[in-house]
Amino acid sequence: MKKRDLYLIIGIVIVAAVCWAMLMLLQNEHGDQLQISVNQEVYGVYNLNEEQVIAIGDTNVCEITNGSAVMLKGECPDQVCVHSKAIKKTGQTIICMPNKVVLEIIGISSEMIDTIAE
Amino acid sequence: MKATKRIAMLGLMVTLALILSYVESMIPVFVGIPGIKLGLANLVSVFLLYRTSFKEAVLVSVVRILISGFMFGNLMSISFSMAGSILSLLVMCILKKINRFSVIGVSIAGGCMHNIGQLIVAAFVVQTSKLLYYLPVLLISGLITGMLIGVASGILIKRLPFFT
Numbered sequence: 001m002k003k004r005d006l007y008l009i010i011g012i013v014i015v016a017a018v019c020w021a022m023l024m025l026l027q028n029e030h031g032d033q034l035q036i037s038v039n040q041e042v043y044g045v046y047n048l049n050e051e052q053v054i055a056i057g058d059t060n061v062c063e064i065t066n067g068s069a070v071m072l073k074g075e076c077p078d079q080v081c082v083h084s085k086a087i088k089k090t091g092q093t094i095i096c097m098p099n100k101v102v103l104e105i106i107g108i109s110s111e112m113i114d115t116i117a118e
Numbered sequence: 119m120k121a122t123k124r125i126a127m128l129g130l131m132v133t134l135a136l137i138l139s140y141v142e143s144m145i146p147v148f149v150g151i152p153g154i155k156l157g158l159a160n161l162v163s164v165f166l167l168y169r170t171s172f173k174e175a176v177l178v179s180v181v182r183i184l185i186s187g188f189m190f191g192n193l194m195s196i197s198f199s200m201a202g203s204i205l206s207l208l209v210m211c212i213l214k215k216i217n218r219f220s221v222i223g224v225s226i227a228g229g230c231m232h233n234i235g236q237l238i239v240a241a242f243v244v245q246t247s248k249l250l251y252y253l254p255v256l257l258i259s260g261l262i263t264g265m266l267i268g269v270a271s272g273i274l275i276k277r278l279p280f281f282t
Binding site: 040 | 151194218219220222223226227230240243244245246248249250251253254255257258260261265
């Protein structure tokens with residue numbers, strides 16, 4: 001029965017690889033806008049090429065530098081958002097789950113795919 | 119096994135799972151990616167699944183998650199844990215029943231489903247399809263931790279004198 005386990009492992013690795021490949025293909029190198037949503041409502045859209053610091057409500061602060069965005073501060077117990085790597089490609093996100101804040105890089109390609117999907 | 123002894127043993131299992139989940143919370147694993155854990159408390163779940171029954175495994179898990187949630191977490195963390203554990207236990211029970219996989223395979227599936235369950239809850243909360251970006255990572259992590267827990271559980275199932 002150990003052999004069947006191996007098939008399972010290979011199967012899972014293949015599914016993971018396929019998902020990853022699909023996601024990689026859908027990403028675009030040049031995202032140039034940061035969309036911030038709070039609780040599923042768009043809070044604002046900002047130019048990725050403009051250096052700026054944005055306060056989101058009174059719980060999070062994000063910063064745009066060097067064409068990428070990071071979460072500077074978050075009032076949340078896990079701090080996952082603050083430790084996340086900077087995002088710059090379309091589709092990439094930083095999410096602060098407890099505060100329901102989503103930072104997402106958008107660009108033409110991502111929007112078109114979403115409209116087609118709808 | 120007498121009913122009172124069974125109740126006492128199950129209580130012990132809940133405590134064990136509680137301690138395991140507390141200890142693993144102190145071990146930092148991949149701070150960057152949310153939801154990545156060792157899943158040590160699943161040692162108890164898998165052990166119970168094989169040594170007693172699906173019902174006992176679910177019972178102990180649910181009680182443990184509730185207690186742990188009230189002590190250390192919040193409603194959100196309870197929902198995530200609950201969704202992941204229930205889904206994981208359901209799938210593990212089915213895989214165990216069809217009898218084609220060893221403990222390790224079952225545990226691997228359990229680990230993956232646990233993460234998928236949590237991802238589903240997250241999708242409801244945050245409502246971005248972008249959460250799918252985490253799927254490959256969570257699948258691989260579930261596979262690895264599932265394998266480790268499976269190996270350890272296999273040994274425990276064979277050697278521990280509880281619930282014979």
